[in-house]
Amino acid sequence: MASVGQCVWLPVDDDEAYALARVKAVQGDSVLLERVKPPRGAKKEETLLQKAFEALSVVSGSEGETCDLVQLEDVSFAAMLSALRARSQRDEIFTSVGPVLVVVNPYKPVACCSPDLIRKMGAGESMPPHTHSIVATAYRNLLDEGGAQSVLVSGESGAGKTESIKLCMTSLAQLSRSSGKITAAALESSLLLEAFGNAMTVRNHNSSRFGKWCALHFDANGQICSGLIRSYLLEQSRVVGAAVGERNYHVFYYMLAAASPEQRKRLRLDTQGTQADGESTGAAAYNYTSKGELEAPGIDDIAGWAGVSEQLRVIGYSEEDQLSIFALLAAVLALGNVEFDASEEGAEDERGHGQIAASSRSAAEIAADLLEIDAKQLEAKLTTRVLVPAGGRASMYTIPLTPDQCRDTRDAIARAVYTSLFDKLIADINTSLAGDTPKLTPKSKQPLKRSRAEPDDERFIGFLDIFGFENFAFNSYEQLCINFTNEKLQSHFMDALIRRQEEEWRREGVASTHVVFPDNAAQLELLDGATLCVFALLDEECAISGTDDGFVSKMHNAFANPNPSANATASASAVYSKPVRGRNRAAVDAATDKLRFTISHYAGDVEYTALHWLEKNRGGLHQDLPRLLASSRHSGLAAMFEARAASDESKRATVGAAYRQSLRALSATMSRTNQHYIRCIKPNEEQEPDSFNGVVVERQMRCTGLGAVVEIQRSGYPVSFTHGAFVRRYKVVAFDRPQLFESDDEREICVGLVKYLQELQKGSGGEADKGSWLDRMLAQVGLTKVFLRAEVYRQMEIPRQGVARRAAVCVQRLCRGVRVRASMRQLVRHQTAAAAVRAALKDKALPEAEAAILALKAVWEGYHVPEP
Ligand SMILES: Nc1ncnc2c1ncn2[C@@H]1O[C@H](COP(=O)(O)OP(=O)(O)OP(=O)(O)O)[C@@H](O)[C@H]1O
Ligand SMILES: [Mg+2]
The missing domain is CATH 3.40.850.10 (Kinesin motor domain)
Structure with missing residues (x-):
């Protein structure tokens, strides 16, 4: 339940992301929030339903003071952001x-x-x-x-x-x-x-x-x-x-x-x-x-x-x-300066046969010279391709390339x-x-x-x-590899966080079996699963010389089908989706529209477009080219391509397979480390x-x-206080219960205080009416700390903020009284002094008038003394 004066972090549209806001009024189910210090042009007030209000994080006041954000009383994005801002x-x-x-x-x-x-x-x-x-x-x-x-x-x-x-x-x-x-x-x-x-x-x-x-x-x-x-x-x-x-x-x-x-x-x-x-x-x-x-x-x-x-x-x-x-x-x-144009020979072919443009012949010669390969051979490999049919090298034949294909070949060699x-x-x-x-x-x-x-x-x-x-x-194959890497690293990260959290609870003697932690196993299953996964499907499509289109259709079929294929797990399918065709596709044309698919990563949904993915996955270097480079007299260059030239192209690991392998090795190394x-x-x-x-x-x-x-904090206990801090924080609401604080055992005091705080909230229609907070493990008192679920913390804050507000009103009243009485006294002194000046001037008694003026001046100076 919201209470007037309560401070929360309100999500906003401007650069602040979360703004400090105070509850101005509560009417039935709606809560009126007033933003504290809004920037010019920003909305000052916002009305929320109670339910939406309850999802907001409470401002604890310790943001910006602590250098470990997990020590914040309420670990939330808003509080963390505010602390990072204050610190930077x-x-x-x-x-x-x-x-x-x-x-x-x-x-x-x-x-x-x-x-x-x-x-x-x-x-x-x-x-x-x-x-x-x-x-x-x-x-x-x-x-x-x-x-x-x-x-x-x-x-x-x-x-x-x-x-x-x-x-x-x-x-x-x-x-x-x-x-x-x-x-x-x-x-x-x-x-x-x-x-x-x-x-x-x-x-x-x-x-x-x-x-x-x-x-x-x-x-x-x-x-x-x-x-x-x-x-x-x-x-x-x-x-x-x-x-x-x-x-x-x-x-x-x-x-x-x-x-x-x-x-x-x-x-x-x-x-x-x-x-x-x-x-x-x-x-x-x-x-x-x-x-x-x-x-x-x-x-x-x-x-x-x-x-x-x-x-x-x-x-x-x-x-x-x-x-x-x-x-x-x-x-x-x-190489980059070698340009191509269409030869006359190929003029009958509407795309034309590519040949090195006359103006860039010298660039080609220089490239061949520096690569220490035969210039004629380089030219041949740039402008033609040898195709080896299933029958083997005996039946191979050479085809001319179009100028565009020549450029692609040139770039592939450079890369x-x-x-x-x-x-x-x-x-x-x-x-x-x-x-x-x-x-x-x-x-x-x-x-x-x-x-x-x-x-x-x-x-x-x-x-x-x-x-x-x-x-x-526009997210392509490179983004998929990058995001796959981040999923792998994230799983290590979560393991480490969860281990640390569980260790703390174990040390504190706090039960944790009821807590379900988040993980990104589904994303890893989808990308790198043992049976059917995105990378495996891509390799499969490369192996059968398929198409980008075929690859995406197979994925839709495996993961986005209402009856997913036998091998696809339900969890992998849950993080895969097929975007609605033609929607919001300003960046993608009709041809690539059908190549889209979406993965819900731990960090958000990413829509990928599988354009040229098969080619990228194959490595983009036709078998002729490693052979050419391996024939170089430049010993370093030849050594770089020897193994590749000798290997069978069809059996060579794809880029994706090699990358998955290297990530597995990295992952294994990391698992061995602290x-x-x-x-x-x-x-x-x-x-x-x-x-x-x-x-x-x-x-x-x-x-x-x-x-x-x-998330991990929230799945367990997002709010925690040491025993001392907990007692100091909530003692104010139990001044009339001194017996609660009589024990020498701080833990016992905390247990009593938790129960008393729940008593105070009974009848408010919230969590307090649903059974003991301690029994339901919404609050646990450990060896040195009290652990609270967010909903319980909210309820505990209501009476505390009520006391704080009443105390503030009382202090304000006292201060105002002191100030008004002081200015009244000043006014009376002023009037008396002014009357004395008037009387002395009327009697033409100059020494008395001078003394009365000095007294009046003293009163004025008194007025102008800055108030404390
Ligand atoms: N600790 C620092 N003190 C001062 N300037 C910094 C600091 N860290 C980063 N910068 C500034 O930010 C720039 C970018 O940092 P850096 O190159 O480390 O980013 P990066 O995360 O490695 O990015 P990328 O992924 O693009 O390589 C630096 O060139 C430097 O100007
Ligand atoms: Mg860098």
Whole structure:
């Protein structure tokens, strides 16, 4: 039941997302709420039905004061949002939500991230929320218990994941006092991967376009002795051109801006030119780099190039080795400048046979030269395709490609060369980080706790910097993989949260068997189930050379059919739906309308469009091409494609299957570790400091899985107080029951107080009339804390707020009385003094008049003294 004066968090449409509102009046079933300090133009009052009102979170007043949001009396999105806002306004960017560290990107240098401060933080046990404290805890656990640790960092693009991991690395190097070759290689390799794997996007000028797992291994002295890096899903489409307002990978611009004259000559960078004047040799001269922006704010291309050389040197590349890497980069750029037109031969075919345009013959020759493959062969593979029918290679034949198909082939080669180069760099970094210790991923599962003396390959801390949940207007295969990753990580996250919650209840002696926790098993079943799942259906369709259309129909049939197929589980079908055709499809044309399907992820519904998914799942590189690249005289390039050229195309794992496999391995590694969570949040879309948009933050709280914290708390007891805090809070309503507080046992007092609070609410028609709160486990009194369900907390607050209101009215009355009496006295003194002045002036008694004026002045001055 609402009561006048009660404060709640009201969801609003503007940037605040939730506003502080007070109950102004209650009439029958409707509650009139008045928004406190509404922004200009916003609605001041809102009327809600009691039922809707009861779903709102009560304002407890402690928001913004606590640095652990799970310690808030009522854990809700609104309260958490308000606390994050208050803290980030004070530049306190780190906040705990139970076991999770939330980092709100400040978009400006802040004192708490300065390396000096981090150096001074030490390794003490009780530290404020900070990346340093996460690392210190992980490092302490690692040394004390010898168990592997992981720090999982997630968040939207631009939220600050990579920067947070850099802070973690600074802390770790300092705490472990590590130095030397491996530590330097570990630190430098991150920067090297930034050059090759980061790019400017509209969301982040230095956006990591790949997921990264980096594990640092420690020796018995607690110093870094080896490392291992794995990458996930490098964004391939960017290699062949970036969207408006974005750039291709940084390293291309570094090279074009700062390669030395000798390098330019070797890499044949000065011989390019697509500009009309033919003179431009920078990023503007290449199709793959000229489509988007040429410069990225905050990224220094010249310094970046010097950094790349240095970082390659640290991981063991000689000058010559470096040039061979750069040659592949230059080859990709040259390939991008190869254009195609229709040959006369193919004129009778309305699409025409593609041939290399005369103006770009030199680009093709340069590309072949840099790739060290035969120019004629490159031309043949760019413009034709060999088809091998079921009968085998003996009956194969060659078909000409249309100009569009030639362009697709060219782009496929460019993407394959770049991604293979990226993989090679990671492999080489891993070699340089290998050290003397055994491999970091033991085949057998080992117990977490080990003695320090034991030889141990589980003594590592892994950092995962992974793309957050994505939901755009058009979601494709890449979004499915990203969101699948996030579902997997979310399930680890929920397990860890639930384990922690259950441990607390166990410690407190509180029953928990009646609590049903949320999970995302249905989504995982749908995406990655053992029998029938989205990825398996896609592989199946690829295997039979089916179509995107066929794949989607099979999914609809399996999961969206009122009688789902025998293999599809009901839970998987429950999170799958078939969108209504033709509705709200401004972004999608009629051809793709039928390719849509929706998955209800833990973070919200995402509608996918399966356009070109079969091709994407196959990897997009026709078997001819690996063979061509494997024939290169460039030994590095040939090695990259050897295995692929030799393997049977039809038996090769699809992109989805390989990715599922790598995620399973990651998941298994994570399960062996003690997990620590960092969730990064950006406070606004504009990448600006000192601006906090509630709507933007709330969306990310949901997408980063913080909703699970709220849900898990709500499935159990969202409100909890220590015994002392509970007694202090509700003592005011029981002043007339001193016997309740006579016991020496605080727990007993709390039990009595819970019962008394229920008594007070009896007859109000709420929860209090339905049987004992304690027996129904709506409230439980543990060893040190009282746990309350939200509905009980609401009822308990009514008498407390009533007392508080009466007390406030009483204090106001007293204050007003004091003020009125004081001003009355002043008035009387004024009139007396004024009368004395008048009398003295009438009698022309100047000394008396002067004294009376001074007295009057004193009274006036009294008037003007500011009131306390
Ligand atoms: N702790 C911080 N202090 C100051 N600025 C920061 C901090 N964290 C992030 N930033 C700013 O935000 C930008 C984006 O951060 P970062 O590159 O770490 O995001 P991200 O989450 O890794 O994004 P993406 O997924 O696109 O790689 C940084 O370039 C920096 O300007
Ligand atoms: Mg990043």
